[in-house]
Amino acid sequence: MRSATAEQFAPVLRVHAAVLGDCTPAVDPEVARKRIAQGQVAYDALKMLASCGDLVPRFIRVLDAFEVAGFVSNSDRRAILDSELDVDDLVAGWFTGDRTPRDCRRRIARQAAIVIGNALLRAATTRVGAPSVWKTWTRVVCPCCGGSPDIALIERGAERTLICARCDAQWRSPRAGCLGCDIAESPGVARIANPQLGYVLVMCSACGRFLKERPRRGLDSLVVERAITAELDLAAEQRGLRI
Numbered sequence: 001m002r003s004a005t006a007e008q009f010a011p012v013l014r015v016h017a018a019v020l021g022d023c024t025p026a027v028d029p030e031v032a033r034k035r036i037a038q039g040q041v042a043y044d045a046l047k048m049l050a051s052c053g054d055l056v057p058r059f060i061r062v063l064d065a066f067e068v069a070g071f072v073s074n075s076d077r078r079a080i081l082d083s084e085l086d087v088d089d090l091v092a093g094w095f096t097g098d099r100t101p102r103d104c105r106r107r108i109a110r111q112a113a114i115v116i117g118n119a120l121l122r123a124a125t126t127r128v129g130a131p132s133v134w135k136t137w138t139r140v141v142c143p144c145c146g147g148s149p150d151i152a153l154i155e156r157g158a159e160r161t162l163i164c165a166r167c168d169a170q171w172r173s174p175r176a177g178c179l180g181c182d183i184a185e186s187p188g189v190a191r192i193a194n195p196q197l198g199y200v201l202v203m204c205s206a207c208g209r210f211l212k213e214r215p216r217r218g219l220d221s222l223v224v225e226r227a228i229t230a231e232l233d234l235a236a237e238q239r240g241l242r243i
């Protein structure tokens with residue numbers, strides 16, 4: 001299933017790479033690094049979004065790729081474009097942690113906006129520098145964009161590397177259990193393994209957070225990993241949890 005999904009995603013990955021390469025988010029690396037050294041996140045995600053110009057042409061390209069990949073029908077794609085959704089609002093809504101819409105077309109539109117938002121912030125984070133810039137970072141929020149991590153990679157031993165759900169920055173976690181609880185092992189933590197996906201869904205009823213854990217080995221493109229595990233997010237969201 002994993003290889004089929006990766007193959008199916010090829011047109012989307014091409015547009016994602018093109019947006020990543022074309023955009024020029026206004027990051028001042030010197031300011032960004034100084035902020036990180038002071039324990040502040042490197043840049044403001046919404047300001048970065050505003051510095052990247054018109055999102056609509058990119059949105060149209062992503063929706064085209066969705067249709068080629070078979071994720072959206074021709075009529076649904078046209079209906080989404082005709083509905084004149086505010087793409088900036090969709091991306092900003094994702095930044096600020098809105099819920100997955102129930103309506104199918106709105107959900108696809110949001111998915112397309114996420115592809116764009118992720119590419120723009122990923123480009124911004126690349127400009128901040130290499131992960132060594134934030135190697136002493138100990139906070140739970142992303143050192144670059146301030147987002148929450150959605151995936152944790154297990155390395156040798158118990159060490160975990162967190163991945164920002166918005167910009168894909170990776171940083172070491174000082175905590176083993178729940179990221180939200182300020183104690184080593186929260187009593188509310190449940191771990192549900194999904195061997196088929198190769199993930200463990202870590203949920204905390206004490207603070208209402210969840211995280212998807214997997215070994216670092218064999219990690220696919222993050223766009224694909226998130227598509228494969230969308231059902232885990234949905235299951236956690238239905239329990240009222242957030243990343």
Ligand SMILES: [Zn+2]
Nearest residue numbers: 142145164167
């Ligand atoms: Zn981030």
Ligand SMILES: [Zn+2]
Nearest residue numbers: 178181204207
């Ligand atoms: Zn917790």
